[in-house]
Amino acid sequence: MLKYVKPALMTLVILGLLLAFGLLIAQGIAGLRSPEVTEKGFGIGLIVLALVGAWSIWVLVRNGFELQNISARARAEGFELDTSGLERRPSGRIMPESADKLFADVSKEYEANPEDWRVQYRLARAYDHAGDRARGREFMKKAVAGEAAERKASRG
Template identity: 30%
Template sequence: MSTRIGVAVMAVLLALYIAVAGWRAVQWIQTGEPIAIAMGAALIVLPAIALWALGRELWFGVRAEQLARRLETEGGLPEELVATTASGRPTRAEGDAVFPRYKADVEAHPDDWTAWFRLSLAYDAAGDRRRARSAVREAIRRERASR
């Protein structure tokens, strides 16, 4: 729940920044001076990109959470007991130990979204966040294609 609160706070702060930047952009454009108009135009484009990125990340989080919930209800989440740190995160050595099993599962079933999602959990446990996010994206694509 604290993650959701953190995401909500950051989203609200980014939305506030976008609103203030947009308001300032309109003010600069209204001055009629060429440099101010150019700066105002840039301030309209940049917040638009930020808004798109925010929406994309929020949608990614929603879809990933939906898949996690669905996998949990189907009993497909990994059941290995691994040592964790005080914060509850798996230790890297434990994550590295279970990783090969999930990688082999994806290689054996490349079209199965559940295999990709479990691989993302293994990547995360091994400390590789970039590949974990990539595997979740692939799981989302595979799940959408399977419908």
């Protein structure tokens, strides 16, 4: 059941945001039609705000789909990090000592093969478990780009 609730909720939120952006653009156009200079300025601002908002939603959704695809492929190829044996806090988060050991192991894999998107993916996940989300995002971007390049090359 939850498998369908999250995507449905995300779809509703995105549709609501698109409706709001549409209303902002309509108000912006109404402002542009006004003879007042300040209203024209607000109209331009509303249109720009709506376009930036729509762009940011597009980027967020696109990145989410890319992450789902690369995660599924890594799992299918057996490259997902195995965190089942790591010590956890009552909240479910991995204990820092265990995360640091996992990170050290995955770092050695990365040093041996830094160009492989699978290893970059594993390193990004290890950074995330170790609490360094900024570096994790950086390596996940590299992994997504590497996986896309490999997929493109395999198509011909």
